[in-house]
Amino acid sequence: MSRKRLILNGFAMNTVSHVYHGLWRHPDSQQIHFNDLETWVELAQLLERSHFDALFLADVIGIDPSYQGNWDTYLRGAVQVPINDSSTLIAALIGATRDLGLVFTSSILQDHPFNFAHRASTLDHLSKGRVGWNIVTSVSHNAAQNFGFERIVAHDRRYAWAEEYMEVVYKLWEGSWEEDAVRADRRAGIYADPLKVHRIHHQGERYKVAGPHLSQPSPQRTPALFQAGASYAGRAFAARNAEATFIASRHPEGARRLIEDVRGQVRRAGRRADDLLFIQGLSFVVGSSEEEAQCKARELDELLCVDGLAAHISRDLGIDLGLLEPEQPIDELEVEGVQGILRFFEEANPGQRATVADLARAYAGTRLVGSPESIADELERWQDAGIDGVNVIYQTLPGTFREVAEQLIPELQKRGLAQREYAPGTLRERLFPGRPAHLNERHPAAAQRRRG
């Protein structure tokens, strides 16, 4: 019996080192050429040839001195710095692709919602409806300090801010131009009907925006909405607003519990449980045999930079692990996000206490190592736990993606787990087969539409 397909995204960042720090030094890695368009065109076309759903670009807008009290580890190891803007790269890839979804990240800190909505509509027009937006609120004090704040605003207040931001962009995308406002009638000399274009008159706590939106309605109007926050407020936000959420569970059972919880929140927000897709972050090492795969994995791990991983986790969690000894057990740390990783470590290593180095290695996420068949078996267990798709985390770029494309995807296609061709339509129509290009009526954006 053939299975439902998994959504597959290539997960990357417009920088040298995204998650598996240190591996930019590997000979298969082109990451030091991240400033060059050619690097990304090659990747995007590789993904498209294998019918990946999207290239998903994460982003950050600050660098904090979070490890050993300084920023040295970040800059030396190029841990997400230097980094270039993700939406600009996405724009540059439109012409090099035809079907691939193009998902960029933009924080509510970095762009005013009027300007942001305008740029996103431009991307959606130029790509004929292939863009997605990964909504983030930023966790970095330096990000805040780059935009005039003393430090990042508190977590819950950030999500209240995000809700107003969404209200503004929904009004612009959904409520400003009626569906039949544009006539483009050369003979009559009428491009648009002035009575069918509307100001939005937004007046909120942070924003005052008059409108109208300056772009006419794009294929999706609102780009496909992604979100990645794992905090309580982040999940509640995703349950209300997102169409796909990025999760980083350690094992299928953890994913199952998380998905059940969030699907409940989705229903309580007045949406259908399947209005939100769950995309699990996973990495892969594929070999023709288990042994070959394990051997390749060990070779990659030799280049892994534990300091870089510890710096990454320190920034994300707001605790400077560089002030602890690498071999110091850290089971006493009372930080949200760490406990799950520690529990996972202890289950896998009974009787051992995790050190900083263990935690750092585990933070890179779950990696499936094996033959195409054994990895496909494992992916079926993840699918049975409820995930809708996978963000493929690279170890080397484009090495990991080439390996997945050439060795794993044919096995997934055989089982129906991966698509063999693109369905027609926009990114939203491809993610939700049988549904329209625009957000459905249960989504809060629909409330901003004008009734005819």
Add this chain to the structure above:
Amino acid sequence: MSRKRLILNGFAMNTVSHVYHGLWRHPDSQQIHFNDLETWVELAQLLERSHFDALFLADVIGIDPSYQGNWDTYLRGAVQVPINDSSTLIAALIGATRDLGLVFTSSILQDHPFNFAHRASTLDHLSKGRVGWNIVTSVSHNAAQNFGFERIVAHDRRYAWAEEYMEVVYKLWEGSWEEDAVRADRRAGIYADPLKVHRIHHQGERYKVAGPHLSQPSPQRTPALFQAGASYAGRAFAARNAEATFIASRHPEGARRLIEDVRGQVRRAGRRADDLLFIQGLSFVVGSSEEEAQCKARELDELLCVDGLAAHISRDLGIDLGLLEPEQPIDELEVEGVQGILRFFEEANPGQRATVADLARAYAGTRLVGSPESIADELERWQDAGIDGVNVIYQTLPGTFREVAEQLIPELQKRGLAQREYAPGTLRERLFPGRPAHLNERHPAAAQRRRG
């Protein structure tokens, strides 16, 4: 004797109707397809085949009800609305071109300088140094109201704001990363030297920006700087900051006076007179004979929409010409910008008093109509008056550009007035032959560099 070449830019806007309003209805016009990437790829490649220096995209970020007290004329005639973001389109054209300069417009209103600098560096990296920024401060009340203001701030205060904006972006582009900060050394495992990357610690009236810049130095560091303001404060700003300024003189003599005046300001700002290039906006109708050209011009003029032109001028000047009768003489109007046009009209039509319709038609700018030879002769007169180049204003897109490329440029090349191939290097090196890719030491941005 061969002449110095003229810089040639294709001047356009990511919208239906840019300057010659009404002509989007012409069968040669593809402007109603402005939402499609293909339209712009075709244009950019046409410009590149003829060795144009750059595609120069103007932009606006608001629509005011400035004509007959409403916005109907703008929307019906698509007078710069709907409009998509210019920098996003420029990004999408990088991969479709190799040598063409790509100049976009961004207002200090629309983007925070930290985010803006980051996106501009991304564009400069991806294009290998081919981008230019047209710096604008916005004249529209609606633009201000889209970004939280009650109305546009006063003209002189806008330019003070612009000076701080420039200070922030100069610090990020020129002062944050030392030239040899990036080592990208795989073997040593060192990507960047943490001691050679610096915060900017900007604290000004409007902005507080910590830094560091998130992109490593791009080929030009600071993109080539363009400016278009014709007001006194605008010219003073250009004299200090710009490398090329867009002028819209009515005849060579007017250009000569203007250029002499601004060159004096450039010198008083501590720069060399030739540190600022003057790019005149001109349109063309080329025929194999004078008669054929005049006949084509008349045919185009039949589609010209005087209401659209009057709406455009009303927005730019802040006076609602729609409240006057089209045939009403308007020589009594005391508005900066109108007097020059009126003087020009009266010189050309002795004894006649200009009406609203006359003013509107004249506002589209100077158009050279004739055979390739007679237009080239006229361009020599403009060059003798001191202009360094021309922004080619289209009537139909790509019709005007195709006509200029096929009929006029060969004649200009014969005279040495147009280049036959691209010089190597970045946009800045091509605009200023023999000079380096970075801003010179006389430019205010140089003061933000760190001395080794």
